[in-house]
Amino acid sequence: MNNHGIIEWIRRRSNITAIIICAAGIGLNLLLNAIVTGLNLPLYLDTVGTVAVAVMGGYLPGVIVGFATNMIKTISDPAALYYGVLNVLIAFSATFLADRGWHKKIQGMAGMVLVFTFIGGGLGSLIPWFMEGLSFDSESLSGLIYEAGVTSLGAAHVLSSLIMDLPDKIITVLLAILIVRFVPAGFLRHFGFSMWMQDPAAEDIRKKRADVRSVSMRMKILIVLVLSLTTVGVVCTLISVRVYKKMTIREHTLMARGTAELAAGVIDGNKVNDFIADKGETEEYMETKRRLENVFRSSPEIAYLYVYKMEQDGFRVVFDFDTEDVPAEPVGSLIPYDETFEPYIPQLLKGEPVEPITTNDEYGYLLTAAAPVYDSEGICTCYAVADVDMEKLLADSRSFLTEIVSVFLGFFILLCTLTIFIADYHLIVPINSIVRGMDILVHDTDTQEKMDEDVKMFRKLGIHTGDELENLFQAASALTRHQAEQMRSIRRLSDSTAKMQDGLIITMADLVESRDSDTGAHVQKTAAYVKIIVEGLKKKGYYLQKITPKFMSDVVRSAPLHDIGKINIPDEVLNKPGKLTDEEYEIMKTHTTAGKRIMENAISTVEGDNYLKEARNMAAYHHERWDGKGYPEGIHGEVIPLSARIMAVADVFDALTSPRVYKPAFTLEKSLAILEEGSGTQFDPKCVEVFLDALPEVKVILHKYNRNS
Numbered sequence: 001m002n003n004h005g006i007i008e009w010i011r012r013r014s015n016i017t018a019i020i021i022c023a024a025g026i027g028l029n030l031l032l033n034a035i036v037t038g039l040n041l042p043l044y045l046d047t048v049g050t051v052a053v054a055v056m057g058g059y060l061p062g063v064i065v066g067f068a069t070n071m072i073k074t075i076s077d078p079a080a081l082y083y084g085v086l087n088v089l090i091a092f093s094a095t096f097l098a099d100r101g102w103h104k105k106i107q108g109m110a111g112m113v114l115v116f117t118f119i120g121g122g123l124g125s126l127i128p129w130f131m132e133g134l135s136f137d138s139e140s141l142s143g144l145i146y147e148a149g150v151t152s153l154g155a156a157h158v159l160s161s162l163i164m165d166l167p168d169k170i171i172t173v174l175l176a177i178l179i180v181r182f183v184p185a186g187f188l189r190h191f192g193f194s195m196w197m198q199d200p201a202a203e204d205i206r207k208k209r210a211d212v213r214s215v216s217m218r219m220k221i222l223i224v225l226v227l228s229l230t231t232v233g234v235v236c237t238l239i240s241v242r243v244y245k246k247m248t249i250r251e252h253t254l255m256a257r258g259t260a261e262l263a264a265g266v267i268d269g270n271k272v273n274d275f276i277a278d279k280g281e282t283e284e285y286m287e288t289k290r291r292l293e294n295v296f297r298s299s300p301e302i303a304y305l306y307v308y309k310m311e312q313d314g315f316r317v318v319f320d321f322d323t324e325d326v327p328a329e330p331v332g333s334l335i336p337y338d339e340t341f342e343p344y345i346p347q348l349l350k351g352e353p354v355e356p357i358t359t360n361d362e363y364g365y366l367l368t369a370a371a372p373v374y375d376s377e378g379i380c381t382c383y384a385v386a387d388v389d390m391e392k393l394l395a396d397s398r399s400f401l402t403e404i405v406s407v408f409l410g411f412f413i414l415l416c417t418l419t420i421f422i423a424d425y426h427l428i429v430p431i432n433s434i435v436r437g438m439d440i441l442v443h444d445t446d447t448q449e450k451m452d453e454d455v456k457m458f459r460k461l462g463i464h465t466g467d468e469l470e471n472l473f474q475a476a477s478a479l480t481r482h483q484a485e486q487m488r489s490i491r492r493l494s495d496s497t498a499k500m501q502d503g504l505i506i507t508m509a510d511l512v513e514s515r516d517s518d519t520g521a522h523v524q525k526t527a528a529y530v531k532i533i534v535e536g537l538k539k540k541g542y543y544l545q546k547i548t549p550k551f552m553s554d555v556v557r558s559a560p561l562h563d564i565g566k567i568n569i570p571d572e573v574l575n576k577p578g579k580l581t582d583e584e585y586e587i588m589k590t591h592t593t594a595g596k597r598i599m600e601n602a603i604s605t606v607e608g609d610n611y612l613k614e615a616r617n618m619a620a621y622h623h624e625r626w627d628g629k630g631y632p633e634g635i636h637g638e639v640i641p642l643s644a645r646i647m648a649v650a651d652v653f654d655a656l657t658s659p660r661v662y663k664p665a666f667t668l669e670k671s672l673a674i675l676e677e678g679s680g681t682q683f684d685p686k687c688v689e690v691f692l693d694a695l696p697e698v699k700v701i702l703h704k705y706n707r708n709s
Contacts, residue, residue, distance in 0.1 A: 018061055025049030025065035030072060032175075043168045046073070047090050047116070051176035054094035055103055056183060062091030063417045067410055082127055082403050084410035089119045092413060094176075103177055113169050121165030125158045130402040217431070221423050225416055233408050240404060245397050249367070252301060252393060253356050256369035256386045259295060259302055263384035266291045267319075269375035272309060272382050275318055280331035292319055292384075303366060303389035307373070308335070309382040310348040318382050325364075351380020358390065365390040430463045434476055437461060441480055448488055455484045521705045522654055523560035528701045529650035529691070530559040536690025537646075543686075546642050551614070555643045558615030562622050562647050565595025592632045595619025617641035622648050627681045638684075645684040649675065649691055652683075657702055668702065 028049035036043040046069060054062025070084035093115050102108030134153050137143045141164065146156035267288060275285045296305035304323060308315035314336040320328040329335065337345060340359045347354050348370075356369040367388040372380040437458040441451070458480050463473040534555055538547045566574060569591050573584045580588060599616035621635070621644035628636030656671035666674070672692065679688040691698065 018057055021053055021057055022061050022064050022068070025053035025061070026068050026072065028052070029065070029069040033073070042164060043171065044120075045168060045172060045175075046070075047087055047120070047169075048172050048175045048179075050087055050091045051094045051112075051116070051172060052179040054091045055098040055176065055180050059092060059095045059417050060421045062095050063088050063414050066091035067414050070410070082406035083124065085406050085413070086120055086124050088410050088413045089123070090116050092417070093119065103180065109173055109177060113166070113173050116169040116172065117162060117166050120169060121162040122158060124165065125161035127402060127406055129154065129157060130398055216428075218420065218423065218428050221427075222416065222420060225419050229412055229415060233412065237401065237404050237408065241397060241401050244400050245393075248393055248396060252367055252388045253369065255299065255301055256356060256367055256388045257371070259299060259305065259386040260369045260371035260384045263292055263295050263305060263307065263386065264371035264373045266295065267307060267373045267382070267384065269373045269379075269381040272318055272373065272375075276309065276316060276332045280319075285331075289319055293321060296321055301388055301392070302386050303364070303392075304387040305385070307382055307384050310345075310351075310380075312349070313337075316382075348383065365394075367393075426465050426467075427469065430461075430465055430469050430473065433461050433463065434473055438476065438480075441483070448484075451484050451487055455480045522563070522658070525654045525658075525701060525705050526562065526647065526650045527556060527559040529653060529698065530646055531556045532694045532697050532701075533646045533649060533687050533691050536694050537686065540686075540690060542690070543642060551643075554614040555618075555646065558612060558618065558643075559647065559650070561595070561599065561612075561615040562618040562651065563591065563595065564598050564615075564619050565591035565593065567598075568594040589623070589631050592620050592623055614641075614643045617643045618647040620644070622651055624648070625682045626684055630682075640684075642684075646687055649683050649687045652678075653691070653698075668699070 026049060029046045032045035032048055036045050047066065050062060050066040050069065053065045066087035067084055070080045070087050073080035094112070097103070097108070097112050097115065100108075102112055134157055140160070142153070142156045142160035145160050146153055150156040150159065271284065271288075275282070275288075278285065280286070280289070292305065292307070296302060304326070305321055306317070306329075307319035309318055310316075311334070314334045317329045317331055317333045317335065319331070322328045338359065338361055340357070340361065341348070344354050344357065351372055351374075353372060354370055356367060359366050359368055367390055368385060369388075370383040370385045373382045373384055375381050437454075441454050441458060459477050461473065463470055534547065534552050537543055538552065569588060573580065573587050576584065596616055596619055599612055599619050603612045603616065618641075620632070621640055624630035624633065624635055624640045624644060625648075626637060626640070626645070628634050653671060653675060656666045656674055657668065659665040672695075675683065675688050675691065679685045
């Protein structure tokens with residue numbers, strides 16, 4: 001199978017091909033990541049396949065590869081789930097930049113490296129920061145940057161992450177571009193998912209999007225989707241965080257209460273006063289303290305554990321333990337009541353159980369649970385108190401929120417890409433294709449052949465959405481076929497009408513010519529010369545606003561009627577063999593006004609704009625002169641209708657080169673000399689110029705009708 005056959009096979013199975021490419025991209029990501037991990041290299045290389053597939057296949061394949069890669073990595077590394085959004089963002093930006101040709105230029109590839117580094121190193125550094133917080137390590141890169149003078153530990157953390165991620169993204173871009181360059185260009189356009197069922201000949205139609213006045217349908221769908229997903233995501237996130245926080249507080253409350261009760265069970269209530277009196281120096285005190293310390297150290301969630309005897313002036317220390325932040329209070333020392341405890345002092349002095357309370361003082365933000373210690377007579381001698389650090393609880397909430405947002409953003413981008421993809425192929429692209437096809441049909445009406453081709457093109461769009469849009473396309477297809485057939489009928493009728501009109505013109509001109517013994521083939525020759533002049537003016541760009549295709553057609557078709565007024569001239573004047581007297585000449589001059597009147601009468605019987613208006617202009621004014629010395633009105637320059645100025649040159653040239661009863665035919669050279677002499681005085685100089693430039697064509701007409709010239 002040759003390359004063409006392979007490409008055709010791929011085209012017909014484009015979705016299968018896209019799935020294979022996605023699987024290959026995911027496999028490449030996992031393989032390269034496993035290799036660098038096994039070699040303990042400071043690289044990830046888990047986005048090489050993502051970038052390559054995004055460049056070759058577009059948004060949806062790239063996003064699928066990026067998201068699926070991290071989903072699979074979650075099996076062995078649960079934290080990979082939170083970084084899925086980064087892989088998806090890299091896929092999205094890779095497609096965006098590739099569509100603008102960045103991957104084809106060195107500076108563009110450098111730009112891609114910087115963008116990917118910002119996403120992977122910059123945004124990626126925020127996830128562990130918000131989840132776990134920052135800790136200073138003098139031997140780490142962030143610690144070295146911090147000690148080098150960066151004032152913020154957070155800034156040092158982000159900067160170090162960018163520096164460490166840069167080599168990974170350089171290698172990623174180089175490998176991805178190498179893969180893309182290795183794939184033949186003819187295969188690339190078949191690597192994306194496709195739900196468009198049409199003939200390739202119509203592919204250019206769907207690629208052109210319809211112009212919109214303000215906001216495109218794609219953008220409206222995206223806005224609705226983003227608002228909907230964001231609203232649902234924010235609400236669900238807030239509820240989840242609130243429930244998580246509530247459940248965590250409940251869990252820690254139970255833990256604090258259980259720890260306090262466990263500690264209370266270790267202490268002999270009958271010995272509390274002896275422990276205080278002996279200052280904790282007895283063997284029994286030390287044994288009890290060791291057992292309490294085991295309880296304290298058994299749970300990392302417990303920030304402080306102590307045993308206090310409640311007195312009127314404050315807490316009397318029985319047991320206390322050193323922590324990293326706070327040293328232990330000496331046995332027997334008195335700690336005044338904090339104002340936070342004032343509402344609970346009566347209960348504490350009575351030895352009654354109290355509910356856990358939350359305090360925020362110099363010791364920190366704490367959840368405190370107290371369990372009474374009773375002696376053998378059932379009297380509360382002290383309280384075992386356990387504190388849970390609420391700051392850690394808040395940090396856990398922030399970490400939970402970061403996890404939710406990271407995972408949500410990954411799904412969010414994937415859903416947006418998938419929704420826009422489906423909307424494109426089931427709504428936007430079909431609508432744009434119908435609109436573009438209809439627009440072509442509306443404007444390409446010059447020839448029936450072109451219209452028939454456009455109708456075939458429109459039908460080849462082959463929209464198969466299986467819904468109302470497909471019905472709309474079928475109706476539009478039927479409409480275009482009917483329109484083409486109607487235009488065919490109209491053109492046939494128009495052609496028949498034009499032929500009938502042309503026949504009437506020739507008949508009318510023949511009636512005049514048959515009365516004039518001197519004007520053999522005059523109307524045919526002047527019409528041919530008129531065509532030469534008007535086409536020459538068009539070619540040279542003269543009078544462009546006036547010389548339209550319709551004007552050119554009207555002038556050539558109505559040229560034979562320029563002498564229609566001679567039908568009113570008496571035979572003795574029209575066919576006089578000698579020179580006309582002044583009175584006879586005045587009668588002859590009336591053929592212009594008579595021709596104008598005849599044409600206006602004809603025009604009045606036909607509604608709308610028609611070619612007879614130029615016939616009237618030529619009949620009335622073809623004897624006017626450029627310098628204003630002509631007749632019947634003595635108008636001059638461009639005031640004279642252009643059609644009449646064209647006819648003036650054609651009419652005089654034919655009169656000069658044709659024999660008359662009162663003169664022989666002039667030579668071609670002399671006739672042309674007379675035209676040149678009259679340029680700018682008798683004739684429009686531009687009309688003379690283009691006539692002389694077309695001398696070879698003029699000679700063909702002249703020799704055709706004047707065999708003896």
